[in-house]
Amino acid sequence: MGIYGTDLGYTNIYEQNQDGVVYLSSIKELADELNIGQFFDFNTIKRLATNSSNLDSLLLITTKNFNDINSYLQEQKRANLSILLLTGGWLEALHIAEQVYQENPESEALREKIGEQKIILENIMLLLSFYNDDPDIAKLETEMKKLADIYAEVEIKYTHGESSFKEVDGVLTIVQETTSEILMSDEQLKKIIDITSEIRKNIIS
Template sequence: MKHLKLITLSVVTLAVTLTACKNTITENTNDEQDTTAQNAVNSEARKVFYSLPSPMELSSLLQKSGSKFDKQNLHDLKAVDHYNTNDSRALNLGVYGADLSYTSVFDQTQETMQYLKAAQKLSDALGISSAFNKNVVERIQTNMNNKDSLMNIISDSYLETDAFLNENERQNISALIISGGWIEGLYLSSKMAFVAPKNDVLLGRIAEQKLSLDNLLGLLGAYQQHESIKDLTVQLNELKAIFATIELASVETTVSVDPKTKTTTLGSDAKTNTLNEEQLKNIAAKVAEIRTSITK
């Protein structure tokens, strides 16, 4: 479900850090605690990022599954003006970012520009206009027929967004952006899994999001003082309960030794992960419910 990285594409490497404590009396102790906490949160951010498929893998996945573009699966562009809080803007910047990547993968030029404008509007409202400034828009227009370059430009824009937010101690906004993107990616993937001619690979990637969800919840755990993140965590834990019914295949490591060259080779015998129709329906229903709650 590289649709998920479309997300992460849209939300990429969240190097989330915690604000340093400034108590001068216990400065050394607090510094150590802050460093430990910061490393823990950064670790969760990296886990979320690396557990998501890459743009190239997304393209390959879509080709293998026989998926076709369906505009009806995208978030309503007219809703972009309805978000009047930073939390709702951040969540939906992630959603629109995922849709932006989705349209790019399917070479939908007109829709790509429309979702770019939506992402630009929300980033402006969040005070991070540099993410989709005039230069970025011009680069996207110039590379509209170069899918690889286009995906890289979009990724770079979100990386810049993340860097800005972290520098300005707005890590909770970054966490919401990546959450919105992850949710939309899972939503799109589950929708396609019902109709894709060859959906085995899609089903496998959806099943593997069981691990990504654990990492995402770990990331959000650092910001439970924010009501919107606390509420979202409750919903994601309900989704986690559904994923708990999925048993992921174990990966067996194999070691082979070439008797002639005396070289040792490590390999793996990975069984394909999948989920049954009922599990897919339950996941799709819950993620659609969560999506509705954050996009309404």
């Protein structure tokens, strides 16, 4: 469901509105199966999804829906579903970034963003380990470990600059200038892209 939610946002941004309706139908079906369909006013969302002038409103509504669902699942002691939703959304966002990068291989900014996902993936793997007594999460953890193993080879080098003072809301604050450099070979990047696609395919198949 996290994957379809991310895809809905992506199709909205690029005004592929009919594709958005298809993803919306998938989200509705999954939401009903998980007993969280009450968080979606599907008639309103469908109306907004077919009108490009309403894309900002649609993105706001879908983002709020997923935040509400996450809070609800936590309250209902269904954190395992919340983690699956989070992981699916992150994985699809990574997949989209990789597809855009492949179309624009000269973009160093995108390459860096893909490399920086190592940090988030480490946190996701930690969350999955807390709930791997759930068979679905255990299976997902096994899949995600393939990606984590490749990302483990990626190095993020931090350089700490000189400290400076900056006034924030009337308070003098010390600011530490820190830059980072992603050390990731073309071969490592290709493996990350390939494994992301493989995991995504396994999830939605």
